Amino acid sequence: MSRLSPDAANGILSYFTRHKTMANLLLVILIVAGLLALPKMRSQFFPDIIIDNINISVVWQGAGAEDVDSAIVRVLEPVLLGVDGVSGASSTSNEGRARISLEFEPSWDMGRAKVDVETALDSVTSLPQDSEDPTIIRGRWSDRVTDVVISGPVAVDQLGLFADEFVMRLFTAGVTRTTMRGLAAPETVVSVPTSNLIMYDITMQEIAMAISEEVSADPAGDVDGANARVRTGVEKRLARDIQSIVLRSNPDGSKLTIADVAELKVNGIDRERTYFVGKDPAISIRVDRNQQGDAIDIQHKVETIARDLEATLPEGTKLELIRTRAETISSRLNMLLDNGLMGLGLVVTLLFLFLNTRTAFWVAAGIPTAMLTAIALMYAAGITINMISLFALI
Numbered sequence: 001m002s003r004l005s006p007d008a009a010n011g012i013l014s015y016f017t018r019h020k021t022m023a024n025l026l027l028v029i030l031i032v033a034g035l036l037a038l039p040k041m042r043s044q045f046f047p048d049i050i051i052d053n054i055n056i057s058v059v060w061q062g063a064g065a066e067d068v069d070s071a072i073v074r075v076l077e078p079v080l081l082g083v084d085g086v087s088g089a090s091s092t093s094n095e096g097r098a099r100i101s102l103e104f105e106p107s108w109d110m111g112r113a114k115v116d117v118e119t120a121l122d123s124v125t126s127l128p129q130d131s132e133d134p135t136i137i138r139g140r141w142s143d144r145v146t147d148v149v150i151s152g153p154v155a156v157d158q159l160g161l162f163a164d165e166f167v168m169r170l171f172t173a174g175v176t177r178t179t180m181r182g183l184a185a186p187e188t189v190v191s192v193p194t195s196n197l198i199m200y201d202i203t204m205q206e207i208a209m210a211i212s213e214e215v216s217a218d219p220a221g222d223v224d225g226a227n228a229r230v231r232t233g234v235e236k237r238l239a240r241d242i243q244s245i246v247l248r249s250n251p252d253g254s255k256l257t258i259a260d261v262a263e264l265k266v267n268g269i270d271r272e273r274t275y276f277v278g279k280d281p282a283i284s285i286r287v288d289r290n291q292q293g294d295a296i297d298i299q300h301k302v303e304t305i306a307r308d309l310e311a312t313l314p315e316g317t318k319l320e321l322i323r324t325r326a327e328t329i330s331s332r333l334n335m336l337l338d339n340g341l342m343g344l345g346l347v348v349t350l351l352f353l354f355l356n357t358r359t360a361f362w363v364a365a366g367i368p369t370a371m372l373t374a375i376a377l378m379y380a381a382g383i384t385i386n387m388i389s390l391f392a393l394i
Contacts, residue, residue, distance in 0.1 A: 027369060034372020037379035043296045043333075044143050044289055045325040047386045051139035052104040054117055056080070060131040061096050062208035069093035071128050076100060079124055083116045085109075101139075114138055142177070143289045145298045146324040148306060149275075151282035152317025162313060163283045169305045170287065175298055177288035182275030188239050192262040200261050202247060207258070214245050239264045280316075299326035332390040340371060 016023040058072050073091045077100060081089055085108040091100045104113050114136060121134050150162055167178050192207060243259035250256060258264070275282040287302055289295050306319040313319070344367050351360035374393065383389055 033376035043385040053139035072098040148285040151277035179286040
């Protein structure tokens with residue numbers, strides 16, 4: 001590495017000594033650049049991270065987990081592992097759905113990787129005919145801003161409506177990344193004795209398919225002992241509605257319904273799958289920052305919307321913000337400002353003790369100038385205000 005020679009260094013210093021206007025102009029340019037960049041700086045908890053993975057999802061309604069694994073996962077996984085750049089894969093097989101996550105080598109071109117994955121999936125022709133086309137989603141980094149907990153002594157359905165209203169208001173305000181957790185809806189268990197399957201010459205898959213056409217949730221079938229079962233959500237379908245679902249029309253004109261072959265039972269909410277605050281049910285809404293979002297700005301929007309909505313809720317229903325990372329960012333910014341002012345005051349005091357007023361002023365002006373210059377360079381380099389960059393500034 002070459003070093004600046006003393007003659008060159010003296011030349012630069014001599015140049016600014018001889019051209020005082022140029023030195024003042026450079027000082028003004030640096031300060032203005034920092035002031036212009038400051039309001040454009042995005043605040044976030046973590047710096048942006050590139051996620052080198054791709055997720056593939058395949059829906060096969062009515063199929064059990066073992067069937068999904070053998071007919072979908074074991075067929076797709078070997079093909080996907082042959083895609084260039086893949087360093088590893090993980091898969092899960094659930095009732096009615098298969099998920100495969102591919103990890104790629106660091107710094108791999110993810111745009112090209114997605115195209116290669118699509119090409120590999122197109123080459124597979126042996127998937128079940130009634131399964132849906134694979135869905136490909138590139139992995140993305142989620143930067144949490146805050147969690148909002150809605151709880152109160154109200155019915156579960158009503159609490160869900162409050163959460164939906166809150167999410168819609170956030171969406172209208174430009175906050176589009178939200179995830180709702182903690183509210184497990186009741187489920188309807190459709191029990192079909194094996195003897196009825198034989199008597200009516202019908203299969204569990206036919207029953208599951210009939211329910212899937214009428215109910216929004218994905219049905220799932222399994223056989224346990226002498227009974228077969230189908231589980232389905234009931235957010236939009238009551239048990240009596242499921243009983244009336246027609247399985248087929250008989251030659252004599254009569255219709256075979258779910259009620260003829262099965263017994264239905266509605267299970268209550270599972271406390272192990274549901275959030276509670278005390279004895280009251282609760283919903284947790286996670287609010288994430290999008291790629292160009294500002295964590296502090298999003299936090300202010302969430303607080304405003306939560307305050308406005310809470311004023312309209314029934315007595316005892318509360319909206320609480322927890323795990324607010326924006327507060328941590330704000331506290332670090334306040335620490336940076338306090339340390340800067342304290343250091344500036346200390347330097348100015350010491351300089352005025354040993355130097356004249358004019359010299360002390362210009363030397364002290366170097367502190368805010370250096371900070372603003374750093375902010376301008378951070379903005380030009382695409383660096384955001386986050387916990388790591390704030391640590392460096394402090």
